[in-house]
Amino acid sequence: MSATQLAFLPPIDEKEVRNTIIRELKRYKALKVQLENWKEREAAGITDLFPRLRDPLAFNELKVSQMDRALKQSLDDDELKIIQTKYLSSKKIKDIEIYMEMGLKKDKYYQVKRRAIYNLATALGII
Template sequence: MGVKQLSVFEEVNEKDVRRIIAKELKQYRALKVAIQKKTERYQEGVEDLFPSFSRKEKEKELKVRQIDRALDNALDEIELQIIKQKYFSSTRVKDINLYLDMGLTKDRYYSHKRQAILLIATALGIICVQFIFYQQNHDKK
């Protein structure tokens, strides 16, 4: 299911974008906890409380800051609510339950969810911004 971008841009598979963003958002929760854990250890003066196989602390911190910034600045209230409830819940949440709880129609819910995922992907540099504008204009036709 590829969608053609403007002629100077290569084709972007929206399904792949959704999969990547979902994976990153799920991982984000764990990274956020890891950073909080590191901060607590630092405050308590404890260097290594648990064994660590990864020493990429700066990359983890940068990834969390960039996702935080994307969530805070790229999404409107409805989009942010959908992302938080869908991807940051400790239990698996079905889309139908979300859009019914939020009082949205199925079409409006999926439109907001799709837009949120594309905006996050753009903010993180996974896709280029022209893709979203092209899609918005393409969807109106």
């Protein structure tokens, strides 16, 4: 007799989740800078320093706020370090450099990285 697993949730495409989170993390860096620049211009009273082609400031502010919360509250220390080092730093760094620096074995590193991506995706409502 073979056991059939009941699927309560639809299957998740790991590659799509990973690519979506990576894309959002890279955008997050730019959006965070955009909001900091906007606040600086607003404080100086010069809000029209650059032409605006779009006007999604409130949308971007909410997105940055939710990304900040997801990063701070849904990840443990190792997960956060991996995400910050790999996707939120200004220099491109290879996975091997990160897991060597953190003193993790390769398999453990990828397990923690995968878990971090899934935790972010869950916290942001992507999955």
